[in-house]
Amino acid sequence: MVFLGVLPTLLFAIIALLNYANSEREEAAHRLMGNAKGVARAIDMEFEVAIAALTALKSSSLLEQGDLVAFEHRLRNTKLTRGRGFVLLDEAGDSIINASKLSARDIRRVQSQRTGADRELSISNVIKSDGGHEPFVFIAIPVPHPDGVGRWILGTFLDSRDFAEVVNEPGVPDDWIVSIVDRDGTHIRRSHLNSEYTGQPLVPELVRHIESRGTGTLLTISHEGLDLISTVAYARTSGWAAAVGLPLAKLEAPLWQSLRTLAFIGTALVVTALVLAFWVAGTLTRAFGALKRSAETLGRGEIVEPSASVIQEANVVIATMADVSHQLAERRAELTALNDSLEAQVAERTAELVQQMAIREEKETQLRQLYKLDAIGKLTGGIAHDFNNMLAVVMSGLNLAKRRLDRGDTDIQKFLDGSLKGAENAASLTRRLLAFSRQQALSPESVDCNKLITNTASMLRRTLPENIEIETVLGGGLWRSHADVPGLENAILNLALNARDAMPSGGKLTIETSNTHLDDAYASDHADVAAGQYVMIALTDTGIGIPADILADVYEPFFTTKAPGEGTGLGLSQVHGFIKQSNGHIKIYSEIDRGTIVKLYLPRQLTESTPAYTPARTGARVPKSQSNETILVVEDDADVRAATVAMLQELEYTVLEASGGVAGLEILDAHPEIALLMTDVVMPGMDGRQLATAATERRPDLRVLFTTGYTRNAIVHHGVLDPDVSMIGKPYTLEALSQKVSEVLSS
Structure with a gap:
């Protein structure tokens, strides 16, 4: 209660203090604007002194007579209170006389400011020097050409030093920050840290304020990190601006002192109220002590x-x-x-x-x-x-x-x-x-699915019966995917053959491609799907459809609805395994007597990390060795080793053989003519990967070809062949072996 009695007094003091703070801010804003206008007038005076010198030189008789040598001597001997020399330019901006310390490159930069003879007076923005000088401003007036045709440009330069007295205008406190800037807000002079910020723009808030020709005050943060109350005044002659900033800490220092005093008085009053309240509470506590103890006893x-x-x-x-x-x-x-x-x-x-x-x-x-x-x-x-x-x-x-x-x-x-x-x-x-078990070794590459579908459709038209119409609908701007091309072609072929069997009396097979996005909601409903961008390939037939009660079983191996001997039941299971191994997704929609849609989703390739897909050539003959290269075959199975050696000898290669990794290294050391190591991957003791590593350390130029019948081993990871590995899967034909060996030897 005592505290509530003190509260109105504290509120009155706070309101009075806030009114005082507002009054101080208004007075500061008035002083800021007055000082900014004074600096703006001083800027115009600097420019007017330079303009007066140019006007006097413009009327020189030497210039009228075209005596440029004498006029240049006059320019070099003219004593300037402001400015850093003179130049005389032609209408194209090229130098005729350079009586200044600026380099030719600096004078060419003047031309980029579009200062020409088409204006009676031109004052540029701040120009940064290429010759090691301070940033400068170019003031120019046109002068008539002596022959009466065309005009020349007579100009002078001011730099940061010419504005040193302006930023120290009388009446501006030393801790205020004064900036002289051009029409774009770029410094030519600054009262504090001038060397660091000359040629640099004001803070973004003031630049936007100047660009909109704003007035009034605004809160800004200086380059040094100081909170400022700032205002801007504009010079009439040049359009340049003077920005003056008052440190907020200086303005608010009296206010904070008053707040501290008020806080001290308020704290004293509150402490007094609390002491009185404790005295009253103690009296009541003694009166109700017995009641409290009784309540606690009852609570226990x-x-x-x-x-x-x-x-x-x-x-x-x-x-x-x-x-x-x-x-x-x-x-x-x-x-x-x-x-x-x-x-x-x-x-x-x-x-x-x-x-x-x-x-x-x-x-x-x-x-x-x-x-x-x-x-x-x-x-x-x-x-x-x-x-x-x-x-x-x-x-x-x-x-x-x-x-x-x-x-x-x-x-x-x-x-x-x-x-x-x-x-x-x-x-x-x-x-x-x-493929069904996702253990097939894939060699993914960048695939243009539109090109692949075009080539596959041409092959299907020769394969499927004539009573089945094939239509391709290719999406525009289709993304590239990253997949094993033979595996994808085989998947599309399997689906096309299933569509053929579903249309015994003929029909239509439509193959479509498009870009699509599977969102988080779809991914949450399908545990094996990752949300993201995909390339979709959809095959739609007009066949008999798949009954709903068996749709969930179609991916099982050897599951088939065909008559015995008409199918293995591995087609869809192979497609399903390939798509999952390629980090994709497969979805089947079907209605009885209306048809089936099978959609394949392959992840979009975001980087070109592998060669683009090109259709494979068929009908190649079996090439034989042209240089009688020597090949070392390392295989622990004697029958497989004998067969491999015989096939390579049939291809006219010189063949050496070993039953294990240690024996293979001994033969390799004894025969430096060996050009290719062909090794099984899974072997007892030293496996094929370890053998290849040891062999290439001895012979860095040695080619290596792996062979295996099962891909979950040291050269295949996540179903994808390692990028530095060449492999041929067992079993292989003579043609496939010939092509692969020739490819590895010529790589």
């Missing part, structure tokens, strides 16, 4: 004993608390007995629930294991079925060929062709399985 659940107090009302309340404490003690005993019974029931039920949850978790684990075993069974069954078919073709063909050779019959070409075809089908199945 203990029995409250009646006590006497100076306040009768407190005695009544304490007696009531005593009665309540006895009643609470009785109820507490009853609740304790009830809680003990309830806790026993809860513990018994909790034990039953824990047991049921353990049984349920065990059953779920068994069920998940059954699902895994079922999936593995389907996968291995499909693999075994297809491989047995292919091995039957290979073994029957080779057996028949052997029997005929044993009889002396050499007509075995068809049997060998059939066996080779079976082996190629087995290799294709392996590649499909690797």
Whole structure:
């Protein structure tokens, strides 16, 4: 209450102090503007002195007579109170007489200020010197040419030194910051730190103020970091400006002193009020002490004993608390007995629930294991079925060929062709399985999907039946993607063949490309999708569609709705594996009897890190060695090593062989003529990567070609072949081996 009595006095003092502060600010603004106008008038006087000298020289008879030598002597001997010499320029701005200390480059910079003979008077902005001089300003007037045709330009220069007295105008306090600037706000002179800021612009707030020809005061921060109240006045003759800034700290110093005094008085009053309040509170505290202790005892659940107090009302309340404490003690005993019974029931039920949850978790684990075993069974069954078919073709063909050779019959070409075809089908199945499991080694490159679709569509028109119309809709400005080109072509071919099977009576296949963006909302609904920019390839058919109840199963390996013998069930699973390995996304939309849309999303390539895609050439012949290079083959499997050596010898290479990394290094040391190391990756002891590292340390010029049947190893990371690695996957044909070896040797 005492504090509330003091509060009006404090508020009145604060309001009075604020009015005083406003009055001081208005007075400061008035003084600022007066000083700024004085500096602006002084700027005009500096320019007018220089203009008067030019006007006097303009009327020289030497100039009228065209005696430039004598006129130059006159210019050099003219004593100036302001200015740094004279120049005489032609209408193009080229120097005729240079009676100043400025360089030819500085005079050429004058020309960029567009000072010419088309104006009676021209005063430039601040010009920065290229010759080591201070920034300067050029003042020019036109003079008639002696022959009466055209005009010359007579000019003089002022620099920062000519304005030294202006910024120290009488009446301007020493701690005020005065700046003389041109029409763009660039310093020619500054009262503080002049050498650092001459030729530099004012702070941005004042530059904008000058550009808009603003008036009044504004708060700014100086180059030194000082808070200022600033104003600007403009010189009439030149259009230049004088900016004057008063440090805010100096203006507010009296105000802060008053605030400190007021705070001291207010604190004293508040302390006095608090002492008085504590005295009153102490009296009340003693009166209600017994009441407080009784309440605390009741809060702890203990029995409250009646006590006497100076306040009768407190005695009544304490007696009531005593009665309540006895009643609470009785109820507490009853609740304790009830809680003990309830806790026993809860513990018994909790034990039953824990047991049921353990049984349920065990059953779920068994069920998940059954699902895994079922999936593995389907996968291995499909693999075994297809491989047995292919091995039957290979073994029957080779057996028949052997029997005929044993009889002396050499007509075995068809049997060998059939066996080779079976082996190629087995290799294709392996590649499909690797693609499904995302273990296929990819060699991604920059892909123009429009060009790829154009070339693929041409091939499809020759492959698909004539009753299927193929239409391509290529998006404009399509982004580049980063993908393995053969894998992408194979994915589109698989989808096109599925579309063909879905349109037995013919129809239309549309292949579209476009740029798209998968946002965060879409990514949150699809756990395997990262939000971002993608290149979309969509294949739409008008076929029979896919039933909704099997749409979720189409990516499973060996899942097919075709009749036995008409498909492997690996097409969509291979496409799905390839797209996921390429960090992409696949989505299928289908309606019965209306058709199916398969959309492939490939991430946009933001940098050109690999060569752009160009269509592959087909029908290449098997080249043979032209220089009889020597190749070292390192392979731990004797059968594979023998086959590889035979193929390279067939290609007319000189071949050395080793069964392991250590033996390979010994042969390499003994045969410096070896040009290529061809090594398996997965080998016991020293693997192929370690062998290649050791070999290239001894022979930096040695070429290395890796070969492997499984890509999760030292040369493939995240499904992508390391950039410094050449690899050929097992199994490979003679043609593929020839092309790869030739490529590596010529790289």
